[in-house]
Amino acid sequence: MALAGAHNMTEQEKSETGGAPLLAFAELCRDLAATSKKLEKRARMAAYLGSLQVEDAARAALYLAGAPFAETDPRRLQVGGSLLGKALAQLSGASPQAMQAAYRRHGDLGDAAFDLLQERQTAPLALQDLEEAFTALALARGPLAKLQLLLALLERATPLEARYIIKLASGDMRTGVKQSLVEEAAAAAFGAEPAQLRRAVMLNGNLAEVVRMAAAGTLGQATMRLFHPLGFMLASPVDSVEEALARFAEEVALEAAAAGAMTPALRAAQLEDKYDGMRAQLHCGDRTQAGRVGLFSRNREDLSESFPDLIEAFATFGEAVILDGEILAWQPGDERATGRALPFSSLQQRLGRKRVTAEMREATPVIFMAFDLLFESGELLLELPLRERRERLEKLVAAHGALTSDPHAGPDQGMLFASGTGGFARLILAPAVPLTDVEQLEAAYAEARRRGNEGVMLKAAASSYQPGRRGLAWLKLKRELATLDVVITGAEFGNGRRAGVLSDYTFAVRGPGEQLLNVGKAYSGLTDAEIEELSRRLMEQTLEDYGHFRTVIPSIVLEVAFNNLMRSTRHNSGFAMRFPRILRLRDDKPVAQIDSLARVEEIYASQPDKPVES
Ligand code: AMP
Numbered sequence: 188m189a190l191a192g193a194h195n196m197t198e199q200e201k202s203e204t205g206g207a208p209l210l211a212f213a214e215l216c217r218d219l220a221a222t223s224k225k226l227e228k229r230a231r232m233a234a235y236l237g238s239l240q241v242e243d244a245a246r247a248a249l250y251l252a253g254a255p256f257a258e259t260d261p262r263r264l265q266v267g268g269s270l271l272g273k274a275l276a277q278l279s280g281a282s283p284q285a286m287q288a289a290y291r292r293h294g295d296l297g298d299a300a301f302d303l304l305q306e307r308q309t310a311p312l313a314l315q316d317l318e319e320a321f322t323a324l325a326l327a328r329g330p331l332a333k334l335q336l337l338l339a340l341l342e343r344a345t346p347l348e349a350r351y352i353i354k355l356a357s358g359d360m361r362t363g364v365k366q367s368l369v370e371e372a373a374a375a376a377f378g379a380e381p382a383q384l385r386r387a388v389m390l391n392g393n394l395a396e397v398v399r400m401a402a403a404g405t406l407g408q409a410t411m412r413l414f415h416p417l418g419f420m421l422a423s424p425v426d427s428v429e430e431a432l433a434r435f436a437e438e439v440a441l442e443a444a445a446a447g448a449m450t451p452a453l454r455a456a457q458l459e460d461k462y463d464g465m466r467a468q469l470h471c472g473d474r475t476q477a478g479r480v481g482l483f484s485r486n487r488e489d490l491s492e493s494f495p496d497l498i499e500a501f502a503t504f505g506e507a508v509i510l511d512g513e514i515l516a517w518q519p520g521d522e523r524a525t526g527r528a529l530p531f532s533s534l535q536q537r538l539g540r541k542r543v544t545a546e547m548r549e550a551t552p553v554i555f556m557a558f559d560l561l562f563e564s565g566e567l568l569l570e571l572p573l574r575e576r577r578e579r580l581e582k583l584v585a586a587h588g589a590l591t592s593d594p595h596a597g598p599d600q601g602m603l604f605a606s607g608t609g610g611f612a613r614l615i616l617a618p619a620v621p622l623t624d625v626e627q628l629e630a631a632y633a634e635a636r637r638r639g640n641e642g643v644m645l646k647a648a649a650s651s652y653q654p655g656r657r658g659l660a661w662l663k664l665k666r667e668l669a670t671l672d673v674v675i676t677g678a679e680f681g682n683g684r685r686a687g688v689l690s691d692y693t694f695a696v697r698g699p700g701e702q703l704l705n706v707g708k709a710y711s712g713l714t715d716a717e718i719e720e721l722s723r724r725l726m727e728q729t730l731e732d733y734g735h736f737r738t739v740i741p742s743i744v745l746e747v748a749f750n751n752l753m754r755s756t757r758h759n760s761g762f763a764m765r766f767p768r769i770l771r772l773r774d775d776k777p778v779a780q781i782d783s784l785a786r787v788e789e790i791y792a793s794q795p796d797k798p799v800e801s
Pocket of ligand 1: 463
């Protein structure tokens with residue numbers, strides 16, 4: 188049956204197939220990928236969404252944004268690359284060689300599926316069928332059950348539909364469409380104000396529900412719901428104390444300084460330690476959902492399983508709040524002193540665990556170091572200047588516990604939650620002091636390093652909280668040594684003691700067209716246990732097996748330090764690292780946020796000598 192032009196179906200035909208055809212959605216995605224023009228993408232999506240019944244428009248908006256489920260929905264598909272690959276191999280009957288070749292051509296399983304599957308007689312699929320299949324997949328336990336469901340779904344799909352089902356399931360649509368563009372398109376489709384729709388999504392957290400509200404003209408009634416993460420505000424890196432200060436110098440004063448009149452005055456800013464833990468957003472205290480606590484990573488993942496002690500501690504919090512801060516492994520101090528942060532490697536032992544044992548909780552206690560307050564008692568505070576948010580945060584912490592008199596006194600803070608056994612604070616207010624001058628900043632940086640923290644953060648006191656933005660209102664000054672956040676693209680078996688494990692990693696940064704470009708290869712820095720765990724994960728994510736070397740699905744982010752960068756033809760980025768060493772695994776960082784080639788070029792340009800590998 189030919190389904191081309193299915194989006195022009197009559198209402199009667201639509202109801203016969205159970206709603207909007209999936210094929211029209213897949214065709215739209217194909218067309219979106221084929222144009223780089225943002226306006227055209229938006230117009231195409233708006234026309235499409237506007238042509239659908241509201242329920243289908245709600246589904247389609249979610250899928251266009253690349254998500255099988257809404258953000259507030261705790262369900263997860265949990266089908267990885269290997270399962271999708273298996274389903275595709277079984278369905279297409281392709282040999283492992285043909286699978287590898289198809290994958291290599293595109294670097295994407297969905298596109299490989301399009302090449303490998305044959306056009307054949309299929310029953311029409313609707314968006315609603317996809318929603319039902321996703322529901323069943325999320326409910327199914329174990330890879331076998333999931334594989335069967337996947338096969339049942341893909342058997343019904345045309346090659347083009349399969350292409351986008353697989354892309355959606357693997358979380359990478361490659362249509363060049365971000366959720367913000369879908370939001371704009373939905374606003375256009377339903378004649379809503381884009382800013383109002385965007386705000387409704389931020390408050391409500393469920394794009395599908397907001398599309399329904401837009402259609403009903405009720406966007407203005409959206410209220411803040413807890414338990415879905417707001418975007419995290421990020422900081423821009425600066426390389427030196429001087430650069431940090433220059434960024435915070437008042438423009439007028441700068442001119443005066445240039446004329447030799449005086450030292451430049453500084454814009455009001457606060458100075459905090461940059462902690463080496465895990466950034467997290469904590470939601471708690473909602474009276475309508477008593478005892479519920481949400482803890483989210485920068486990756487928007489739910490962290491509750493890794494930190495049940497924090498969840499328990501905040502379950503009794505009496506006020507609805509969203510706190511921004513850092514989870515830290517903590518060395519409890521005695522009686523009044525709260526102790527100090529332990530290195531990230533300690534915290535890492537708690538991450539990615541299915542079950543955190545009592546021993547682990549005891550051995551690696553954790554605290555939440557709060558540095559921002561985003562929501563309090565029904566009021567979203569993002570637009571308030573940091574100065575005011577900080578004041579409210581200090582009051583909040585003071586009202587909920589015995590905070591020592593001076594919040595700026597240093598790491599020795601009071602106690603908010605005395606846990607039954609440990610008797611130390613679970614919520615600590617991050618100390619902050621007003622920025623004054625170069626000497627203070629230099630001393631603060633040295634002090635932070637001495638305390639075992641990464642460096643310092645400078646935050647403009649007048650700045651609003653900009654979710655998801657890396658602007659100049661927050662600056663980070665960290666270790667002098669340059670580091671890059673990269674993703675593993677290939678792995679090699681080691682020698683001797685490491686003969687059976689993938690212990691030597693090739694990694695990449697983001698290139699201009701989002702393609703990944705290799706910049707180096709490293710084997711030192713991780714512990715044996717970490718290497719074993721990594722090796723296991725990489726085996727599962729193997730794309731091409733060349734015996735000693737494998738290419739892998741780019742999903743594991745590393746922070747890598749090096750002595751300097753050289754121009755080199757060894758890797759396709761045109762750069763290589765001298766003496767690279769892996770500092771740590773960054774499971775908290777999404778691949779989309781690894782460093783870019785532009786950052787590599789910037790570091791290269793800033794090096795006093797610019798070596799070229801001969
Ligand atoms: P990066 O991961 O290098 O992009 O640095 C930004 C990260 O710094 C954030 O995601 C936080 O995890 C971390 N961070 C540590 N201390 C602070 C702080 N005081 N304020 C804001 N972010 C912080």
